Amino acid sequence: MIIPLSIVGILAIGILEIEQVFLTQPPKAKTITANAQSQRNQVRSVTALGRLEPQGEVITVGGNVGERIGQLLVKEGQQVKLGNALAYLDSYQERLAEKNAAASQLEEARTRLKAESMFGTAQIQEAESRIKQIKTPQLSEIAAQKSTIAGIAVDLKAKEKDLERFYFLQKEGAISQQSLDDKALAVSSKQNELNSAKATLAKLEKSRNTSLQNAQAQVKSAEANLKLAESKVQLASADSNLKLAIARLERTIIRTPISGQILKVFAHSGEAISDQGIMRIGNTQQMYVVAEVYETDVSKVKVNQKALISSSAFPKTIEGVVEQVGLEVGKKDVLNTDPVAKIDARVVEVKIRLKDSHLIAGLTNLEVNVVIKP
Known part of the structure; x- marks a missing residue:
């Protein structure tokens, strides 16, 4: 059977069209999938x-x-x-001037306080030195006087024994009345010497106590004067004024x-x-x-x-x-x-x-x- 060439051509064209359809179908599906993925990504953004x-x-x-x-x-x-x-x-310049004035006042107060402290300390040291001068020398003088009194007392006892012995001898007629009177006069003189020495000791002790009390009072007075001088300086007040001036000055400076x-x-x-x-x-x-x-x-x-x-x-x-x-x-x-x-x-x-x-x-x-x- 012979098939006409026209029919063969039609069949060939039909087959090619069918193949073209099947060949182009996968890319179309890929395009749809890519678009869907892009849409999903866009939705998530x-x-x-x-x-x-x-x-x-x-x-x-x-x-x-x-x-x-x-x-x-x-x-x-x-x-x-x-x-x-x-x-x-x-207002910066005005506040700066206030700060400088407060700083000067504080420096003056510190200088004055230092001077007052040095003067007050010197007074205290002087008073304490007087106490030392009173304690040591006068104590030695009192000790010496006590030793003198002890010596006089020994002599007095010896003379009193001689007087007793002369009383006995005079009764026995061994010595004259004049000799007995001489011994009695010697005892009386030594007794007076002892009394005078004791009076001198009492005077030394009283003077020492009085001098010590006066020197100790001077120490307390010097210490009180020092505290009073320090309180008049008002260093804390000057320091507070400077801090306040610095704070006010800082408020006139705008900082980042x-x-x-x-x-x-x-x-x-x-x-x-x-x-x-x-x-x-x-x-x-x-x-x-x-x-x-x-x-x-x-x-x-x-x-x-x-x-x-x-x-x-x-x-x-x-x-x-x-x-x-x-x-x-x-x-x-x-x-x-x-x-x-x-x-x-x-x-x-x-x-x-x-x-x-x-x-x-x-x-x-x-x-x-x-x-x-x-």
Whole structure:
């Protein structure tokens, strides 16, 4: 049987079409699978609006509203370290003069106290020296007098025995009355000598006691005078006045509470401090994004998740890492020009630590787009 060539051609075309259908079917299935995976990834990612801020947020440095700036020491963009002086208030010079006066008064009080202490100490030492002079020499003199008295007493006893013996001899007629009277006179004279020596001893002892009492009283008086002089100096009061003056002076020096960069200056030299404060400072060496994640999406955000930050102001997309998920739900704060945006939507703030902070260090409060990866 001979088959016409036209029929063969039709069959060949049909077979080719069927093969083409079967050959193209697998790629179509792969495409559908890839699209589904992409959709699932997109669903798991969280998008949000955010704003840039320095590490530790932006700090407003202020002062008493209405007080004037005497001298501004920094300018916008300048890097400062914790404790650096930023400005002097207009009252700085006056407080400085008060502090110097208080310091001089304290120094004068210390000098006066030193002089009074030296004088009082010298008086005490002099009185104590008198006590030593009284104790040692007069004690020796009293001892010598006691020894003299003892010697006289021995002589008196010997003369009294001679007198008794002469009384006996005179009765026996062995000696004359004159000899007996001489012995009696010698005993009486020695007795008088003994009495005089005892009187001298009593006088020495009384004088010594009186002198000791006077010297001890002088010591107490010198000690009291020293305490009185020290109390009149009022060193503690002068020291307190200096500390108060230093505290008042320090209040006229505006210092930075953190290390960072001066972002904005509101009050310059000669200007009064307003409600805005003096300046704003932030640590721009490490920038963060505060992303406002819808409360319905916050359960998908975890610490250490990666994030992509983009903005027309960026030279490129910047990567970041979720560092903190807020604990409070609030209203949206980041501005959005989209008229149909959910301005009253409730959101949770998520802080994202950025890499390559140097690229965006000068863009604090810039609105950015955030994609938090699963």
